[in-house]
Amino acid sequence: MSEPRDVSVKVPILARVEGEGALDLTIRQGRLETIRFHIYEPPRLFEKFLEGRSYAEVPDLVARICGICPVAYQMSAVHAIESIFECDPGPWVRAMRRLIYCGEWIESHALHIHLLACPDFLGYESVTEMARDYPDEVRRGLKLQGLGNEIIRFLGARSVHPVGVRVGGFHHAPSGRAAAELLQKIKQALAEAEALVRWTASLDLPDDQQDFTQVALSHPDEYPMNEGRIVSNRGLDITADHYQEHFQESQVPHSTAFHCHLEGEPYLVGPLARVNLNLERLHPRVRRLLDESGIQWPSQNMFHSAVARAAEVYYALLEAERILEQYQPQQPFVEVTPREGIGYACTEAPRGALWHGYVLDDEGRVRRAVIVPPTSQNQARIEADLRTSLEAFGLDHSDDALRLRAETVVRNYDPCISCSTHFLKLRVRRD
Amino acid sequence: MSGATRVKVIGIGSPFGADRIGWRLVEALRAGDFPHVVFEQLDRPGAALLDHLDGVAHGVLIDAMQGGGAVGEVRALCLDEVIAQNRLLSSHGFGVGQCLALGQALGRLPPRLTIFGVEVDGAPDRLGAAELARIERQGVALIGAHLTEIESELSQ
Numbered sequence: 001m002s003e004p005r006d007v008s009v010k011v012p013i014l015a016r017v018e019g020e021g022a023l024d025l026t027i028r029q030g031r032l033e034t035i036r037f038h039i040y041e042p043p044r045l046f047e048k049f050l051e052g053r054s055y056a057e058v059p060d061l062v063a064r065i066c067g068i069c070p071v072a073y074q075m076s077a078v079h080a081i082e083s084i085f086e087c088d089p090g091p092w093v094r095a096m097r098r099l100i101y102c103g104e105w106i107e108s109h110a111l112h113i114h115l116l117a118c119p120d121f122l123g124y125e126s127v128t129e130m131a132r133d134y135p136d137e138v139r140r141g142l143k144l145q146g147l148g149n150e151i152i153r154f155l156g157a158r159s160v161h162p163v164g165v166r167v168g169g170f171h172h173a174p175s176g177r178a179a180a181e182l183l184q185k186i187k188q189a190l191a192e193a194e195a196l197v198r199w200t201a202s203l204d205l206p207d208d209q210q211d212f213t214q215v216a217l218s219h220p221d222e223y224p225m226n227e228g229r230i231v232s233n234r235g236l237d238i239t240a241d242h243y244q245e246h247f248q249e250s251q252v253p254h255s256t257a258f259h260c261h262l263e264g265e266p267y268l269v270g271p272l273a274r275v276n277l278n279l280e281r282l283h284p285r286v287r288r289l290l291d292e293s294g295i296q297w298p299s300q301n302m303f304h305s306a307v308a309r310a311a312e313v314y315y316a317l318l319e320a321e322r323i324l325e326q327y328q329p330q331q332p333f334v335e336v337t338p339r340e341g342i343g344y345a346c347t348e349a350p351r352g353a354l355w356h357g358y359v360l361d362d363e364g365r366v367r368r369a370v371i372v373p374p375t376s377q378n379q380a381r382i383e384a385d386l387r388t389s390l391e392a393f394g395l396d397h398s399d400d401a402l403r404l405r406a407e408t409v410v411r412n413y414d415p416c417i418s419c420s421t422h423f424l425k426l427r428v429r430r431d
Numbered sequence: 432m433s434g435a436t437r438v439k440v441i442g443i444g445s446p447f448g449a450d451r452i453g454w455r456l457v458e459a460l461r462a463g464d465f466p467h468v469v470f471e472q473l474d475r476p477g478a479a480l481l482d483h484l485d486g487v488a489h490g491v492l493i494d495a496m497q498g499g500g501a502v503g504e505v506r507a508l509c510l511d512e513v514i515a516q517n518r519l520l521s522s523h524g525f526g527v528g529q530c531l532a533l534g535q536a537l538g539r540l541p542p543r544l545t546i547f548g549v550e551v552d553g554a555p556d557r558l559g560a561a562e563l564a565r566i567e568r569q570g571v572a573l574i575g576a577h578l579t580e581i582e583s584e585l586s587q
Contacts, residue, residue: 067475115478115525128529131536139537146482160474 021415023386023406024254027395035386037379037410039255047369055081055338055364059165062356062371066416067160068111071104071152072349073371074165075226076356079345080240081167084360085336092330093169094226096155099323100165101225101347102316103151106144107159108350109271109309109316112414113200114141117306120408121203137199140192144313147189151320154182169333176329183324186317193314194289200310201293205303206408210388212300212381213265214273217348223281223315224274226347231277232262233298240346243355249372259380260372266380269352270413271308272299283318286311302385305412338364349374351414375415382413438581439469439487440574443476443494443527449551453493455563456549456570463571465578467585480530481539489543489581493574494527496548503566504550505573510535513546547574 022038046065050058062077063070075097082089114137115127124130131138149159154174156162164170217224218231231237238246249258261267276298279287290297290311295304340362346355352374359368389409390402397405442457444450454472461470471483484490500506514532527546534540549570 111478111525126529126532128532128536131533135537138533142478142481146479149479158474159479160476 023410025386025390025402025406030395032387032391032395035383035390036252036254037383037386039257039379047371050366050369053366055085055167055336055360055366058358058366059167060161060163063161063163063165065371065373068108068416069104069349069351069354070161071100071156071165072347072354073356074162075101075347076345076349076354076371077358078165078167079226079347080343080356080358081360081364082336082343083345084341084343084358085167085339085364087168087334087336089169089334093333095323095326096170096332097226099320100152100155100162102320102323103148103154103159105148105225105316105350106151106313106320107146107148108414109313110141110145110148110196112350113196113306113309113313114138114145116411116414118203120404120411121205121303121306140196144189144193144196147185148316150182150185154178166333168336171332173329173332176327179324179327179329183321183327186321186324190314190317190321193310193317194285197286197289197293197307197310197314200307201289201295203306205301205306206389207301208303208389208392209300210302210385212302212384213262213267214276215262215267215269215353215377216274216277217346217353218277219281221281223278223283223319224348230346230353232267233273233277236262240344240355243344243346243372244357247355247372247377249376255379257379258372258376260377261380266384267377268302268381269374269377270305271312271350271352272302272305273352274348275308275311282311283315285318286315289314302409302412305414309414338362351375351416352377373416375413378413378415382410382415385409385413437469437487438465438467438489438491438578438585439471439484440491440493440578441480441483442470442472443480443492444472445474450495452495452549452551452563452566452570455567456493456547456574459567459571460575460578463575463578465582467582468578476530477525478530478533480527481534481537484534484541484544485539487541490541490545491574491577492527492544492546493570494546494548495551498548498550500550502550503562503569505566505570506548506550507573507577508546508548510540510544510546513548545577547577 024036026034050061053061058077058081059074062073065073119127119130122130127138152159152162155170156164164172214233217228219228229237229239230243247260247262249260252259279297293307295307340360342359344357346353354374355372357370358366361367386406386409390405393405440457440460442453444453457470457472473483510531513528
């Protein structure tokens, strides 16, 4: 047997994540001593930008936090603010909020599956290389992503940083004709979404069973998007206003993003946690596909996140179809009356639970805002997963093999470094 | 306008700072006499740029770039150069270069594609109104001449 080596490996840029970060591994005497998932993107200070702003400006401001999941920021914000104003925008707005969220899940998941994660699973450097051998799959992914963007534009006017959302509802109700055209496209895409689930389930994904806490919203009547209690697979069951009693954000020296823990422990948010905790709320057609996938659900294999994302793409298309089949243009918002107070909301961003808390003054101006994005919540879990995954993989592998495995593990979480952090430089030290 | 002769000029960018230069140039060019040309402004389209190029016979892309040249320099870039160096500014890690590489791999690029990069040197807010106006004049002259050539070809 060879002696443990002292090695230093640096990856200048780790591609295919949203944002810029780095990863330091220290291997001493053949044992993984430290793992640090660095997020060095400068703090973006959105919570401070919001202070002093009117409630009416908040949806457009928070949409700027992320180009991939702006709807999630808007949804958490308007729900938190409306809880302060004691405003119920009614069933039409509720349905449309669900519809625009469907669009965001579809575009974000299709992007991650095809452009970011699958090149890892199929052994390619990038989607460009993968497209030469899997052109039909990549075309399908781009088509689904485009359709998700179109659903966002239907209500948000544009897909990047949409501007259609307001406290109390939407600025505009699209025409029945526009809804019918969109519905037609969604119906035509259903077979492709179904094929996407089967395809991801057929991928040779790493078998990496781990024991971890999972957190998601849960709603008695529907698969969770905008509403529900925050639950875990270990008995947590709370409303959004009790979030800070259980979840603690803390700063670590190696990251400009907070780490968030649940009762001091890392936990997972995102599509795998959502599917695992809400299997009974999935559309029967999606559930049937998962049952036929050969995967045991709930799954403790983080790499099944790809299948969970595909299942949610299919679910979101079916849900969008259901909503649009009943669509009638209506007054798209209710007037609100600003009042002083504190409000909280948690909604399900594509990458997982997104919690917002606001303190407003009597004119509805923001006194204080706290935003906890999914990537901050997953950051500690990513570090824990890296330790388990790399040790299971074998630390005596070459630096290149270790680097690729580490990148694959991190990318699998779909971290948005722009929300909390960009991608990844890897430095391995072996002493 | 038939699909076969469709010419589209796309300004790529975002609403603020130097990244808006592609949009500004499209706004200025739109006022010109280019009857065969469709103009579009896209806000960080990512891979969706390919959707906007579908069915286009001749695409013209205008985007800000950081190529180390003089600020305001407008250059025609070849496709291979853009793909290889990916100097055009991108958002969320999937920029114009990667999108065009993907389009090439999928056979989804227009038969003719011209790419203009405007050097911004990452210093958008330091450009004054006069400087921006100068860049705009320079860009309109260069890209406008290219569009005039295309119009001339289509008129024959």
